[in-house]
Amino acid sequence: xxxWVVEEGTAYRFEKDFDGYRDKVLDQLAEREAEVERMEQxxxxxxxxKRARMGIDKAKLQELRKQKEKELEEEEKQKEKEFAExxxxxxxxxxxxxxxxxxxxxxxxxKKAEEESEEES
Numbered sequence: 001x002x003x004w005v006v007e008e009g010t011a012y013r014f015e016k017d018f019d020g021y022r023d024k025v026l027d028q029l030a031e032r033e034a035e036v037e038r039m040e041q042x043x044x045x046x047x048x049x050k051r052a053r054m055g056i057d058k059a060k061l062q063e064l065r066k067q068k069e070k071e072l073e074e075e076e077k078q079k080e081k082e083f084a085e086x087x088x089x090x091x092x093x094x095x096x097x098x099x100x101x102x103x104x105x106x107x108x109x110x111k112k113a114e115e116e117s118e119e120e121s
């Protein structure tokens with residue numbers, strides 16, 4: 001019995017018996033399975049590397065976010081401090097203006113009292 005094999009676009013007579021052909025097919029199958037396993041392993045490694053890069057990127061992003069939040073918090077504290085200083089200064093100026101107004105009123109009242117006492121005399 002002759003065994004003819006048709007594969008890869010050609011046909012040829014297989015020199016060995018059917019058991020030899022079976023061994024050849026099983027070897028080819030094992031080679032394909034090994035190649036598929038290598039490809040799958042490569043894909044797993046690439047995905048792991050990508051996850052690792054994303055993890056690093058995520059860590060960097062969180063670090064930058066914390067840094068930015070800290071900067072914003074410091075800016076907010078600085079603005080609050082400046083606002084408090086301006087409010088304090090405005091209150092002091094208002095107090096000084098009130099004191100000057102009161103002094104002017106007292107001076108005017110004193111002057112008026114002096115004028116009235118001069119008129120009576």
